[in-house]
Amino acid sequence: MKKISFLLAVIIVACQPKPTEQTVEKELTDEQLMAKADSLAQKFIITDGHVDLPYRLKESGFDIETDSDEILSVEKGDFDFKRAVEGGLNAPFMSIYIPASLQKTGGAKELADTLINMVESIAEKFPDKFAVAKSASEVRTHFEAGIISLPMGMENGAPIGDNIDNVAYFKERGISYITLTHSKCNLICDSSYDSERIHNGLSEFGKSVVEEMNRVGIMVDISHVSDSTFYQVMELSKVPAIASHSSCRHFTPGFERNMSDDMIKLLAEKGGVIQINFGSTFLDAKSREVSTHIRDYVDAYEKDPTDTASYNYVQRYTAENPLFTDVKKVADHIDHVVEIAGIDHVGFGSDYDGVGDSLPIGLKDVSAFPNLIFELLKRGYTDADIEKICSKNVFRVWEEVEKFASQNN
Incomplete structure (x- = not known):
């Protein structure tokens, strides 16, 4: 995970910008719109396609028996129970992040199992607050019971290794999506971050992996993959795919990690969803220049x-x-997706606990989702639109993937 250095953290206060005021004539005042945003955040299920809590906890030496407060309300990192409740976040996809280095050294599958065990232990330790969710229907059930769901997505398909049976294994372990690669090419496909393109897209084994993910009911996540990999996935997959934590290349020209307009349109034509990454360097070209x-x-x-x-x-x-940048820029990315692909194909994929100190003003942690809903309300989004962005779009893909699997097994 790319973190901004300690020195930069020291000077954060000095370099934070003030959000620009935007006057929009609406029937409701800003105060009333903010109250409505808070209300909608509690009324609707909010999913977040990518939260790097498990790896952050592992790196900190977290122990569920002695460090439980860190999960509840200590406010370390970007996520804890108290702030999730405040922000209305009901289903943060826990990222089972696997560093690309393990593709060479070994241990990818073992780390994946360790992180999955950690997520399960959190739910077991606090059954009145958290529950692992393996389906959209389980998320809905947990929501009605007032429990935060912990669905899981595996960031980097490296734990599959060269054994196709591991796809079904991780489905059984509760993995609902797999990001095919991360920062380096792996046995499955090429990475957007890697200058070396080994496979020119998917490898032959990678094609088998995509087909097997379709068969067992795991969503294919095309965040991090090269453009050629993306187009091959679109051709091969029999069900919609997701981009769990990507943004629009329209605002960051030349940044392949984000999606081009043509890619977003094709993802939508195939029924998929792009979940917008909140990192400032994903949202704004100027932020990328300053960061570098x-x-x-x-x-x-x-x-x-x-x-x-x-x-x-x-x-x-x-x-x-x-x-x-600020929360308005995230709304700009949502606007852009809606303009070119439609309201049914966008969601939230914050990358909380994964993008370090680069989070925008107004979205610094999981308590801040109402700020983004407020901005969408100011721009004229309806309650129905916002519910789609919060969860219904992702649920639709998730359930289509599950349905295809049930009909083909």
Whole structure:
């Protein structure tokens, strides 16, 4: 997971921008719209396609017996129970993140099992607050009972290894989607982040993996894959796919990790959904430029702690060139998807606990979903539109994938 360095964290307060006020004539005042947004956040099921809580906990040495407060209300990272309840987040897909390095060293399947065990242990420790969810229907049941669902998606298909039987194995373990790769090409396909394209898309084994995911009922996630991989998945998959945490390349030209307009349109034509990533560098080209510039200076500073010139430069630079975008930019991406593909093909895929300090103003943690709903209300989205974005679009794909599997087994 890419984290912005400690030095940048030190200067966050100095470089945060003020959201620009936007005057929109509506029947309701902003105060009334915010109250409505809070109400809708509690009324509708909210899904989030990608939350990196399990790997964050693993990296911190989390122990369910001694560190339980971190899950409940300590407010470390971007997610805990208290803030999820406040924000109305009912079904955060727990990312079973597998670093690309394990593709060479081994241990990918073992790590996946460890992280799945962790998610299960959270639900077992707090059955009145959390429950693992393996289907959309289970999420609905948990919602009615006032329990937060913990569906799981595996970020990187590396744990499958070269054994196709592992697809069914991870389905049994509760994995509802698999992101085919991460930052490097693997045995399945090429990555958008990797300059080396080994397979020119899907490998022959990767094609078998996609077919097997269709068969057993696991959603295919095309976030992180190369463009050629995406188009091959669209041709091969018999059910809709998702992009669990991607944004629109329209706003970040040249950033292949995001989706082009043509890709978004085709994903929609095939019935799929793009879930918008909240990271500022996914949302705004200027944020990407500033982040890259800062990283160069931060690296230089950290190599020589006595060099205060770099530190001072970064402070001055970020004062003039804010790193963070704001919640309005996330709404811009949603607007763009709706404009080119329709209201039925967009959702939330925050990447909370995965994009470090680059989250936009107004969406700094899981308590902030009402701020985004407020912005959508200001732009004229109806209650029905917002419910689709919150969960109904993703549920539709999830259930189509499940239905196809049930009819073909």
